[in-house]
Amino acid sequence: MDDLADVRDFYRDFADREAKGESLTFQRWAAGVAQDPEVLELLSGLPVPKRQPNLVFAAARWHGAVTSADPDYADLRTVLLEDWPAVRETILARSTQTNEVGRCATLLPVLAGLEGPLALVEVGASAGLCLHPDRWSYRYVDATGAQVARLDPAGGASPVVLDCTVRGPLPLPAAIPEIVHRGGVDLNPLDLASGDTADWLQTLVWPEHEDRRARLAAACRVVAGHPVDIIRGDLLTGLDEAVARAREAAPEATVVIFHSAVIAYLDEGGRDRWPGIVGAVVQQVRDDGGRAHWISNEGARVLPSVSATAGCAQTGPDFCLALDARALGWSHAHGRHLTWC
Ligand SMILES: C[S@@+](CC[C@H](N)C(=O)[O-])C[C@H]1O[C@@H](n2cnc3c(N)ncnc32)[C@H](O)[C@@H]1O
Structure with missing residues (x-):
């Protein structure tokens, strides 16, 4: 080579x-x-x-x-x-650990369709910004730009407003779900309060994306003082422990294992094994009498068996958004739009 x-x-x-x-x-x-x-x-x-x-x-x-x-x-x-x-x-x-809070706009319609309250377990969580979907405001618009839904946190509008253009028969969320646990696993969990971590995250945002940089800064301010429980480790081996912590912290909640822009970092063997690993953990929670789901939001070629279930054609280079290995639609990599199949 x-x-x-x-x-x-x-x-x-x-x-x-x-x-x-x-x-x-x-x-x-x-x-x-x-x-x-x-x-x-x-x-x-x-x-x-x-x-x-x-x-x-x-x-x-x-x-x-x-x-x-x-x-x-x-x-x-x-x-x-x-x-x-x-x-x-x-x-x-250092590594590319871009933490894109905008992805919450495309995750929310899936989260809102699950029975709450929710115990979130994010694999590849970076600094954990996507573990706070209940701390942002959301503005969904249709292809003409007309607003079709606006959601705010229980305490009022957030300084972080996520705009997302939606297409297709999307089940618009009626409310932001209640989150009772925020945990996960990452090879290198980032602590926004330490050293130059927040500056590095800002540098990872592409130069022309001023709106994303401003949003990231605002999101960091909003989550300050709201710690999350991210285990340092590999998602292939650390998922069990992260889910066990969620179950212990919130036994009555629905466990939601989710990830976005993460599985591409695994080698081919890891990517092949991942659906089996996460599927077994979800099944284990269900066998124990609990509720659990898996949401994936990854590039179309990253989890081919999941992408293959999509009921409509991929839009541009968008991510495949899926629930329990069934593709629901195609989402912009930074959450700017969502096409529901
Ligand atoms: C591009 S960032 C995405 C962060 C977050 N999911 C988001 O959407 O904003 C990818 C994250 O996955 C983590 N990661 C990559 N490979 C991993 C692995 N094998 N186990 C756990 N975390 C991993 C990285 O450390 C990084 O924080």
């Missing part, structure tokens, strides 16, 4: 498929990297999971690569070549 060619193709693909239409900076940067043998050489010296554009670009920005309305590949190149030891250290020390 030719490492250099692999990295080149990876960046070219990222520029054309992922960054295009989302971030002009990342589109130009990735296209620039794909044509730059000197930079490709540096990147191909990294461990494979560390070569991804999201991580490399965030590390470069962390070390001063500037972004502008008319982005220039030279700004990235200079930092990578002149400051490589420091950038490399950041790439190796």
Whole structure:
């Protein structure tokens, strides 16, 4: 396998498929990297999971690569070549743990359809922002932009308002469900109160996505003082313990195991095993007389057996949103829209 060619193709693909239409900076940067043998050489010296554009670009920005309305590949190149030891250290020390609170807008219609109260168990929770769906306001609009539903937390409107355009026969949530437990598991749970964690999360948000950055900052303020119970560990082995804690903390609640933008990080063997593992845990809770469900919100190719159950065609590069291994629809990766099948 030719490492250099692999990295080149990876960046070219990222520029054309992922960054295009989302971030002009990342589109130009990735296209620039794909044509730059000197930079490709540096990147191909990294461990494979560390070569991804999201991580490399965030590390470069962390070390001063500037972004502008008319982005220039030279700004990235200079930092990578002149400051490589420091950038490399950041790439190796940190990872892409983007915590996207907007995903709650596409999860809410599924959560609201379950019998409450809910005990949430998020695998790959990052800093746990998606464990607080009851602390945000939601504004659902149809394709014409007309509001079709507005929901606020019990205590009143939240400073974090999630906008989501909906299509298809979506069961609009009538109310925000009651959450009585917030836990999960992550390889590296992030504590928003510690050091520069919140700054790193801000840097992971793509340059042009100012609205997401502002929302992230507001969400961090809202959850301050509301700790969550995230176990440090691998989801393949840590799920049992996280669910046991949920059952102990809230025995009468419905356990909801969920994840978004996580399973792609597993190797192929892990991805193949995951539906069986989570299915067995759900069944165990039910056999014990409890209620449990599994919600997945992942790229279409990540859990192919789940995506294959979709009753309508994938919309663009959207995620497959599913309940108990049955696809319900297609959701924008950051929660901007949802198509219900
Ligand atoms: C892109 S972030 C998504 C965070 C959150 N689910 C969200 O939607 O905002 C992926 C998270 O999955 C975690 N992760 C990746 N592989 C994992 C594994 N094998 N076990 C547990 N967590 C994992 C990472 O540490 C990271 O925090």
